[in-house]
Amino acid sequence: MRKSLGYEILMTALVLVVIAGIAGALLGLVNHFTEVDEDELLARKATAVYDGELVKFVASEGFDAPMDNKDGEVISIYVPKEEGKNVYVVVARGYGAYKGSLELLVNITDGKIVKIAAYEANETPGLGSKALTEDYFKQYYNKKITPDFPGFALVKRPAERSDEVSAVTGASKSSTAVTGAVNAAVKWYQMRAMRRVEE
Amino acid sequence: MKSNRLNTLTNGIVKSNPTFRLVLGTCPTLAVTTQALNGLAMGAAVTFVLLCSNIMISLLKKVIPDRVRIPAFVVIIATFVTVVQMVMKKFLPSLYDALGVFLPLIVVNCIILARAEAFASCNPVLDSALDGLGMGFGFTLSLTFIGIVRELLGAGSFFGMPIGSLGNVSMTVFILPAGGFLVYGTLMALVNFLTGLAENRKYDSSHKEKKNEKEANV
Numbered sequence: 001m002r003k004s005l006g007y008e009i010l011m012t013a014l015v016l017v018v019i020a021g022i023a024g025a026l027l028g029l030v031n032h033f034t035e036v037d038e039d040e041l042l043a044r045k046a047t048a049v050y051d052g053e054l055v056k057f058v059a060s061e062g063f064d065a066p067m068d069n070k071d072g073e074v075i076s077i078y079v080p081k082e083e084g085k086n087v088y089v090v091v092a093r094g095y096g097a098y099k100g101s102l103e104l105l106v107n108i109t110d111g112k113i114v115k116i117a118a119y120e121a122n123e124t125p126g127l128g129s130k131a132l133t134e135d136y137f138k139q140y141y142n143k144k145i146t147p148d149f150p151g152f153a154l155v156k157r158p159a160e161r162s163d164e165v166s167a168v169t170g171a172s173k174s175s176t177a178v179t180g181a182v183n184a185a186v187k188w189y190q191m192r193a194m195r196r197v198e199e
Numbered sequence: 200m201k202s203n204r205l206n207t208l209t210n211g212i213v214k215s216n217p218t219f220r221l222v223l224g225t226c227p228t229l230a231v232t233t234q235a236l237n238g239l240a241m242g243a244a245v246t247f248v249l250l251c252s253n254i255m256i257s258l259l260k261k262v263i264p265d266r267v268r269i270p271a272f273v274v275i276i277a278t279f280v281t282v283v284q285m286v287m288k289k290f291l292p293s294l295y296d297a298l299g300v301f302l303p304l305i306v307v308n309c310i311i312l313a314r315a316e317a318f319a320s321c322n323p324v325l326d327s328a329l330d331g332l333g334m335g336f337g338f339t340l341s342l343t344f345i346g347i348v349r350e351l352l353g354a355g356s357f358f359g360m361p362i363g364s365l366g367n368v369s370m371t372v373f374i375l376p377a378g379g380f381l382v383y384g385t386l387m388a389l390v391n392f393l394t395g396l397a398e399n400r401k402y403d404s405s406h407k408e409k410k411n412e413k414e415a416n417v
Contacts, residue, residue, distance in 0.1 A: 012264050019259075019271055023278035030282050034289035041292070122296050124233060127354075127374055170371060 042091070046078060048117040049107040050089050054078040057088070071095055071180030074188040075103065086110050090188060091119060094181030098128045098173045106185040113140050116182065123174045131167075131174035139165045140182050147190055151183040207326050211333030218341035219390040223310045227301045228342060229379040235358050238346030240294045242339025244287070244302060246332065248279045249311050253319040253331035255279075260320050272315045277306045310334060341386075348382050349373045 039056075046054050057077035071094065078089040090106045102121035107114050116137040123129050130136065140152060143162055152165045154175055159166045167175035217223045224245070232238040255275050256263075263271045284302050287295045295302065305311065314334055319327040350356055353373030355365030372378040 008264075012267050015262060015264055016267060016271060016274070019263075019274050023274055026278060027281055027285075030285050034285040036289055036292075120296070122299060124374055127371055 042078075042119075045117070045119055046089055046105055049105045049115040050078075050080065050087065053081040054089055055081045069180075069184050069187065072177075072182075072184035074184050077188070088189060090185035092181040092185040092188075094177035094179065094184070096173060096180060097121070097177035098123050102132075102174070102177050102181065104178065104181045104185075106182060108145070108185065108189050111145050111189075112142050113145070113182070113186075114142065116140060116178075123171070128171045128174035131171040131178050136168055136175070136178070145186055145189055149186065149190065151186055152179050154179045204326065204329055208329045208333040211330065211335070211337040212340065213337070213394065215334075216337040216341060216390070217310045217334055218338055218345075219387050220394075221310075221313075222387075223313060224308050224338065225383075227304065227308065228345065229376065229383060231298055231301050232342055232346040232349055232379060232382075233353070233374045234297070235343055235346035235350050237294070237297050238342035238344075239339065240287075240291070241298060241301065242335070242342045244280075244283045244298075245305055245308060245310065245338050246335025247283055248276060248305055248308075249314060249335045249338075250328060250331040251279045252276045252311055252315055253327040254324060256315045256319040257322060257324045257327035268316075268320060272312060272320075273306070276311055276315070280305045310338060345379075345382055345386060348386065349378060352382075353378060 043054060055078065057079045073093050075091045075093055078091070079085075080087050086109065088108045090108060091103060092106055093101050093103045095101050099122055102123065103119040104121070105117045105119045107116070118132045121132055123132060139159065150163060152163055153161075154167050154172075155164050156167050156172065165175075165179060211217065215221055218225075218228055227241055227245075231241045252272070252275050256272060259271070259275075280303060283305070284295075287298075287302065314330060318330045322330070347357065350358075351362070351365075352370055353375075355362055355367070355369040370378075373382060
């Protein structure tokens with residue numbers, strides 16, 4: 001027996017709508033249990049560079065404005081909850097990485113970078129990932145950031161001057177992006193934080 | 200009946216291995232197997248989606264009108280993929296980052312749609328579940344194996360653990376896309392050679408020696 005056109009359209013639409021409705025309800029339920037709080041995620045990851053509770057840095061006019069730069073930019077700043085510490089945890093993005101960009105956490109304490117960790121970075125394992133290891137990050141550590149510090153210069157040979165950083169062989173793109181991110185953090189520190197310290 | 204079910208299960212692991220025999224789902228196969236762990240995670244995600252979607256589609260095969268079965272299948276598959284994605288983002292963020300865009304791309308993975316269309320839509324629930332499990336295991340095993348080989352040759356490590364000083368003599372090409380094709384092709388040749396050998400032996404043992412000689416001459 002041939003069913004009428006209206007019946008077929010109705011049944012087809014109804015089945016699809018019911019399936020989509022059940023699927024939507026299921027996804028809503030799963031999402032309720034698995035929703036990721038970005039701030040919480042950052043706070044958890046930030047313990048890699050600073051041992052203590054951090055709060056988002058929101059200061060008077062223009063202080064918290066991210067810095068734009070073609071090699072890298074500052075996304076957000078965190079400071080210890082405890083007051084009176086000269087510590088800034090800068091979330092900085094560097095461009096030119098193998099997969100576009102990468103994000104780092106940079107801990108600047110008393111005018112020196114003391115710790116760097118990868119935040120959102122997905123470079124090729126065993127290749128670009130070599131530029132995201134402590135061995136490479138060490139080159140940026142403990143160098144005094146003065147107001148006229150020009151930023152780190154990436155070189156493809158052993159570093160000679162103290163502001164030079166030797167790129168990882170086979171991972172020059174990732175090294176470039178890391179340097180871009182670190183330099184953005186340094187520039188932010190020079191322009192905003194140092195002025196405040198002087199005041 | 201029992202051996203039939205066992206066949207359904209093992210079919211995907213050896214005889215119709217989705218990666219090496221059916222050559223389905225090559226995109227994630229080549230893209231995520233730079234590390235063994237990524238391959239394993241991808242395989243596990245696909246297995247889960249395959250199992251759930253096969254069961255669901257088999258259950259609904261009488262309800263879904265034949266003419267709109269593809270959109271219905273895709274909605275069902277996409278639902279389970281999104282579930283996997285949400286769970287992974289919450290509990291395994293590093294793997295979620297490593298798999299990147301290839302996790303949502305499971306929706307259009309041809310293994311899953313092929314099994315839904317070719318098997319689950321015309322077989323009972325239990326068989327469809329076994330088929331999904333078998334195909335999933337086959338995919339997982341293949342991806343993990345490719346991942347182990349690429350990671351060992353390209354980064355000198357095994358599941359992220361460095362093996363001695365092997366990392367110093369690693370060949371970067373195996374982590375790059377070109378190396379993925381090299382490893383995939385070589386392993387596929389090896390697997391086909393071995394399964395061919397095994398099939399020949401089965402064939403030989405059930406035939407007379409005369410035929411055996413004839414085969415050897417050819």
